Amino acid sequence: MRPEATVPLGHWLYVSRCMVAPAWAANTVDALVAQAVARNAQLALTGALLFTGSHFVQALEGPEPALAMMRATICRDPRHAGIRTLDEGTLAQRRFADWSLAYAGGSAYLAAQVQQAISLADRVPTLVRLLQAFAFPAPRPA
Amino acid sequence: MGEIIVPQRTVHIVDSDTLHRRDVTLMVRKQGLDCHPFSQTADLEEALGYIQAGCVLMAWRGASPEADASTDDDEGPGAMVRSVLALRPEMAVIVMAQAPTIRDVVEALRAGAVDFLEIPIRVETLRPVLDHGFSILPARVAKQQRVGQATALTTQLTPREQEVLRGVVAGLTNRAIAERLHIGVRTVEMHRGNIMQKLQMDNLAALIRFAILTGILDQGLDAA
Numbered sequence: 509m510r511p512e513a514t515v516p517l518g519h520w521l522y523v524s525r526c527m528v529a530p531a532w533a534a535n536t537v538d539a540l541v542a543q544a545v546a547r548n549a550q551l552a553l554t555g556a557l558l559f560t561g562s563h564f565v566q567a568l569e570g571p572e573p574a575l576a577m578m579r580a581t582i583c584r585d586p587r588h589a590g591i592r593t594l595d596e597g598t599l600a601q602r603r604f605a606d607w608s609l610a611y612a613g614g615s616a617y618l619a620a621q622v623q624q625a626i627s628l629a630d631r632v633p634t635l636v637r638l639l640q641a642f643a644f645p646a647p648r649p650a
Numbered sequence: 651m652g653e654i655i656v657p658q659r660t661v662h663i664v665d666s667d668t669l670h671r672r673d674v675t676l677m678v679r680k681q682g683l684d685c686h687p688f689s690q691t692a693d694l695e696e697a698l699g700y701i702q703a704g705c706v707l708m709a710w711r712g713a714s715p716e717a718d719a720s721t722d723d724d725e726g727p728g729a730m731v732r733s734v735l736a737l738r739p740e741m742a743v744i745v746m747a748q749a750p751t752i753r754d755v756v757e758a759l760r761a762g763a764v765d766f767l768e769i770p771i772r773v774e775t776l777r778p779v780l781d782h783g784f785s786i787l788p789a790r791v792a793k794q795q796r797v798g799q800a801t802a803l804t805t806q807l808t809p810r811e812q813e814v815l816r817g818v819v820a821g822l823t824n825r826a827i828a829e830r831l832h833i834g835v836r837t838v839e840m841h842r843g844n845i846m847q848k849l850q851m852d853n854l855a856a857l858i859r860f861a862i863l864t865g866i867l868d869q870g871l872d873a874a
Binding site: 611613620634 | 752753755756759760764765766767768775778779782786
């Protein structure tokens, strides 16, 4: 791979609706994460995924060719629908150190944060900071 | 195993703010739910040994003034949540806070809180959050009961049988266990037979499941 400085660093933030029945959603997320960790590392893609039970939110960043490829793959994935871009563009530097599952669960508070970011563009940065905070947790005792 | 019925919908409230504690308590009771108010986390902790499984609504009111200015992780809302879950892992903990920071929310959820509520609390947001808490409670209570039963069975094993069990769970062969414990292979086989009998199990898969439940898997003999 070429040194990263010569390739523009792109980013994409989207929200989508989960199309998997609730009973299977937990298994789906497990499978999806296991798959994504390896593949994203290989493609030098970093970011975080959040699952509220009904919606997915994902921040992805990395070399633009790899990002475009992953974006096409994600758009074809039948496990979700109604993909809506909340933010995209280029970055001077990465906001995530690696790729991880930020949160998967039934929190109504997080679901409301996602809804707000969908309807109000100025709530989008809060959503990104939320993903970052989940991705870089303060160290805690085992 | 039969379905576990959580008899009454109980909400435990912890809030050092007297007025807010009263308001939330009344709001919860108006919903037809049983409600027990506590003024401090310490008071709740004291009662955790005997109170009913339910939702725990905990107000995060910032770090205590005598604590270090830089909110340490063991002073934050995460620590508050863990203090309950360490003793009662089945409780559905919900953290409430006024103007919470992103860090407050993330810490609470990462520590195992099922949700977060922003003060002032409104009935329309409170009710679905409590309903969600109660919906996951039966499975959590059932799991805790299985853990409790499994842990009780472990105490029937002799120290030697517990050592052998950790070896089995770590994936060691009978020969390897025998070498480690400086006993004969036949003795290991005998111990394994006794373990299965005492734990009322007839296959290795059940034994591994048991080991996961009781946490024995985390302290297996080092297989390396």
